[in-house]
Amino acid sequence: MPYDYQPFPYTAPPGLTAPEPRHKVVIVGAGPIGVAMALELANYGVPSVVLDDNNVVSVGSRAICWSKRSLEILDRLGIGDKSVEKGVTWKVGRTFHRDKEVFNFDLLPEEGHKMPAFVNLQQYYVEEFLVRAALDNDLVDVRFKNEVVEVDQTAEAATVRIETPDGEYSLETEYLIACDGAKSPIREMMGLDFAGELFEERFLIADIEMTADTPSERWFWFEPTFHPGQSALLHKQPDNIYRIDLQLGWDADPVEEKKPEKVIPRIEKVVGHSDFKLDWVSVYTFQCRRLERFVHDRVLFVGDSAHVVSPFGARGGNGGLQDVDNLGWKLAAVLEGRADSGLLETYNTERTYGTDENILNSTRSTRFMTPADGAERLFRDQVLALAAKAPFARSWVNSGRLSVPCVYPVNGADDKALPRVSRPGAVAPDAPMGNGWLLNALGGRMVVLALGCQAPEVAGAEVLTPEITDEIxxxxxxxxxxxxxLIRPDQVIAARWPYVDRTAVEATIEAIWRGE
Structure with a gap:
């Protein structure tokens, strides 16, 4: 394998020899979402303990497509530049019907953004970058080979019982964050389950190592000649690794389809030769499901433990990082006493809203790619046929609407004469600013962004008056x-006004801290 899977060190935790004091936050799961959560809390000065039953990054590329918004979040966590440098940058996607291109798109046609539209980077690299950043951070205590086997909570705290190679111990925490994946043991221990839709379809994922001059683009085929009647996807990754997804059908045996003697002939048809090495194989089932609530008193669910979507559209890992983005500042404010626990309810309402948008888009993509016999298949086939001839129909071809951050339904004032891209609820768009970037000057606290005027000092916020560039x-x-x-700590626009109104700004800030 091109990637060298090295175990992280295990250290016997102090709780084995004496009870530990109550922690502010315990996070279960040292995958990319769990460790990102710990680093985000550390940005606000909040210490945490991260528990994981394993001691190595996840095997296989898994999540590979990191969106512009995710890269902006990773930038705040200190690994944005490293991820872009290592990854394969792309912004163009091409969709084919059989052997003819019917549709293509450019996800970031304009200049003036620090981060690219998308970077392809194997999950194991992102995990490694995050874990190493966490191990260097005094506010993050990462404990490998620490498996949570029981969870309980009261009105004041949550308690977890943990098994290690050296025995058992318990931890008490003000808040427990479950980042333990789609098969979340924490969710199971609490008797919670997903609601949603499971699709009767299976796809094969194969990572192969080969030398090729394929451009850095997303290629998707409906009914390709090399895989008749089904669909396929190709992505380029670092280290000469290529991701290939092949639709198999519901009747495919997952165990049989992962065997090399079944996989290799399929890949040979895709790439047209046998000069490649098989790196990793998996078979997955489409599903779009979530918990009814992400907040359960002292236990908070983040990432795949809270929601799962079909992979086309790159909405899984990116959606998880948006959970981290939304929760970090709110939990920090509650722990610091700036807000009461009601602020956490806005994490539930905003991120279930965002998840429902992801599920809607993912469900539509899934139904277009794997239509049921009858009206769905007729519609899909007619759209593909029409798109080959009529440009207006090409945008109807749905091979996975790529992840973008949702626009939250916030209550802040809105001057609708201003550009729609910067409306309340949206992530503040980046722009060049002097010798840096606007987003690097936002985040981590409330910011009043004054453009073309001098804003007065506002209680509870910093004032930023940048030089107005063309992009701004x-x-x-x-x-x-x-x-x-007014920009929230997560770089989301809370409100905007055509003039300076100190009273209105301060009232909006107070309403945010009240969870209104």
């Missing part, structure tokens, strides 16, 4: 001479 004017001002924005 286009994305934030439009035709306006001046405007004022």
């Amino acid at each position: 004017r286009r994305r934030y001002m439009g035709e306006a001479e001046k405007t004022v924005y």
